[in-house]
Amino acid sequence: MVALAATALLAGCSSGDKADNPLTGGKADGDSVVVGSNNFPESTLLADIYGEALKAKGVKVTYKPNIGSRETTYGLMKNGTLTMMPEFNGALLAHLDKKAAPKTLEETEKAIDAKLDSRLTLLDPAPAQSKDSVTVNAATARKYHLTDKSTIADLEDVAGDLVIGGSPEFQVRQQGLEGLKSVYGLEFESFKALDTGGPLTLAALKKNAVQVADVFTTDPNITKEKFVVLQDPKNLFGFQNVQPLVRKDALPRKGVDALNAVSARLDTKTLLELDTQVQAEKKDPLDVARAWLKSAGLV
Numbered sequence: 001m002v003a004l005a006a007t008a009l010l011a012g013c014s015s016g017d018k019a020d021n022p023l024t025g026g027k028a029d030g031d032s033v034v035v036g037s038n039n040f041p042e043s044t045l046l047a048d049i050y051g052e053a054l055k056a057k058g059v060k061v062t063y064k065p066n067i068g069s070r071e072t073t074y075g076l077m078k079n080g081t082l083t084m085m086p087e088f089n090g091a092l093l094a095h096l097d098k099k100a101a102p103k104t105l106e107e108t109e110k111a112i113d114a115k116l117d118s119r120l121t122l123l124d125p126a127p128a129q130s131k132d133s134v135t136v137n138a139a140t141a142r143k144y145h146l147t148d149k150s151t152i153a154d155l156e157d158v159a160g161d162l163v164i165g166g167s168p169e170f171q172v173r174q175q176g177l178e179g180l181k182s183v184y185g186l187e188f189e190s191f192k193a194l195d196t197g198g199p200l201t202l203a204a205l206k207k208n209a210v211q212v213a214d215v216f217t218t219d220p221n222i223t224k225e226k227f228v229v230l231q232d233p234k235n236l237f238g239f240q241n242v243q244p245l246v247r248k249d250a251l252p253r254k255g256v257d258a259l260n261a262v263s264a265r266l267d268t269k270t271l272l273e274l275d276t277q278v279q280a281e282k283k284d285p286l287d288v289a290r291a292w293l294k295s296a297g298l299v
Contacts, residue, residue, distance in 0.1 A: 032060045036082040039066050040196040046086035048289035056299035057258045078117045087245040090238035098174040108239045125241040126263035128271040132237045135215040137205045138226040151231040159186040166214035167196040179236045220276040265296045
């Protein structure tokens with residue numbers, strides 16, 4: 001992986017600023033590190049964690065939260081509107097190369113390096129993983145005798161009777177309907193466009209408006225609502241480690257070190273606990289981020 005240049009930042013915007021419109025404003029010009037997030041709660045939480053860690057080291061930070069899908073945010077990283085994004089390495093690779101099928105984390109990172117825009121790089125991956133999944137509601141699990149030991153392939157004979165829900169992008173992604181068809185041979189009755197593992201998806205699954213949905217594996221609602229996540233033995237959804245994506249020339253060395261220190265402490269159990277505070281207990285993600293960073297000795 002290409003080493004990140006340790007370019008000093010200039011003084012600039014207040015570190016507490018949050019942009020009203022994430023798609024407006026000029027490029028990051030050295031006055032501030034601009035931390036963006038995709039349009040789902042976990043991405044916003046991770047952006048706050050990494051952003052607040054930067055601020056604790058004296059780096060000026062502004063936020064552009066809840067922008068949209070990777071199809072939008074990756075372009076904003078390339079053109080310099082954003083400086084840093086919390087990414088999920090396997091999902092990023094699927095965006096860059098639909099045919100990639102890495103068997104290890106190391107292969108995932110190598111494949112990303114081969115396709116990543118030359119102005120961008122990934123820092124250290126966290127142990128924490130949050131995967132897309134094929135998840136069924138409790139009623140569907142009972143009807144078809146599905147348990148947490150069941151696999152996606154177990155839907156082959158019944159998929160034609162089921163409605164699946166997810167983000168609009170899930171319909172056209174390899175890590176979505178395309179892969180479910182090509183890898184597992186699944187063709188569903190229909191697809192309902194909802195959101196990215198958010199409240200629309202969860203509500204539709206709970207109310208049986210969809211019987212199957214793309215739900216992140218760290219979502220606390222899986223346990224609460226007795227949803228069943230189906231195993232993925234063919235590894236369609238790959239590795240999904242949390243990993244900061246940054247512009248090479250945009251962070252000082254202390255900023256790189258701060259982000260890597262966060263990743264080193266962030267495991268899946270911790271991420272699920274933090275997600276629960278935000279999504280189930282309705283706490284402000286910025287407050288949750290600050291409290292965890294303090295407890296972890298990172299601020």
